[in-house]
Amino acid sequence: MLFVPADSERKLAKSVESEADVLILDLEDSVADSRKAGARGSAAAFIGAQAATLASRLFVRINQLDTALAMDDLAVVVIRGLAGILLPKIRSAADIVHLGHCLDVLEARAGIVPGTIRIVPVATETPQAILGMQSFSTPLPRLAGLTWGAEDLSTAVCAVSNREEDGADSPLYTLANSLCLCAAAAAGVPAIDTLHADFRDAAGLEAACRVSRRRGFRGRIAIHPDQVATINAAYSPTEAELAHARRIVDAFAAQPEAGTLSIDGQMVDKPHLTQAVRTLGLAA
Incomplete structure (x- = not known):
């Protein structure tokens, strides 16, 4: 998920060439207060222009939900082509529900199919959020x-x-x-790791991504286009992982009543099968 400052016409234009899965048009921290109104307009114009080709990839990071800035952001950028909102500085899952109600109204106004616009919160930026992470214990609409x-x-x-x-x-x-990680698993959605601040440190980014993927994260925030290729490679299954996963899936398919099997000299059971199916799904 690549951040793109919405007040930079040059960076917006360049982002079209990115291989990031999601472009996050930023209206929050990377945009000065004096430039936010113009940034909203630029974000909306970009979404409108790219809706046909990038519609599933276009997110906007709005300002904090309990501020007037957030409502101003939503009023301008909720148009056809917007795929999602990155919501900063939440306090609990209740903020997701609140934003969802706002989007219900704005989708109706824009003629967008209800529930189309998804939400990814930055879930740990406030002390209240840390203390309230159990609020993500069940799936949430739009999350x-x-x-x-x-x-x-x-x-x-x-x-x-x-x-x-x-x-x-x-x-x-x-x-x-x-x-x-735990909240994402409980809610049934992917966990996306935070940014690697030194965008010139490709080796450090790659190492951090591989640790992150082993722990369960499915992707990462990027703050510079040069980070995208490293992130995409690090979170993608290797050929060796895919081959091992296929052997597990094929072995259980051949013996559907088996509880455990020996694959490559190791005992595997149903949790390994679940992980193998997930690995093949990532490649697909």
Whole structure:
């Protein structure tokens, strides 16, 4: 999911060439208050112009929901071609429900099929959100995924940094990462990892992505176009993983009543079959 500042005509134009699965037209942190009105117009114009070719990929990050800015954002950008909203600084799943009600009205106004526009919240940017992550314990209408963030959470708790002196994540942010994974699984949606701030550090990004994928994340936020190829490769199954998954699926298909089987010298059971099917699904 690639962030694109909505007030930059140059970056908007360049984003069309990106291989990111989602383009997030940003109206929040990357846009100064004095430029937000113009950015809304630019985002809407871009969505309208690209609706035919990029409709399933166009999201907008609006401003915080409990501000007038958010309502102003939604009034302009909810048009045909908008696929979703990235919602920052939530407090609980109740904010998803609230935004959903707003979208019900705005979709009707725009002649959009009800429920079309999806929501991905940044689920850990406030202390209230951390304390309320259990609110994602069941599926929610419109929810398409969960991501998390550390920078705004650091500010909220008055932390000097979100890292320890050795560079490791501080415990609060390790917790936020884990809660995002669990909440996404409980809600039945993909978990999307947070950004890798040093966009020039391709090796560090690749290493972080591989750790992230092993833990269960299905993708990552990108803040620069050069990060997209690394992210796409890191979260895609390797040929060896696909071959192993096919062997598991084929073996259980040949012996549908078996509870456990031996594959490549290891015992596998139904959870391994579930994971194998999921791996093949990612490749498809």
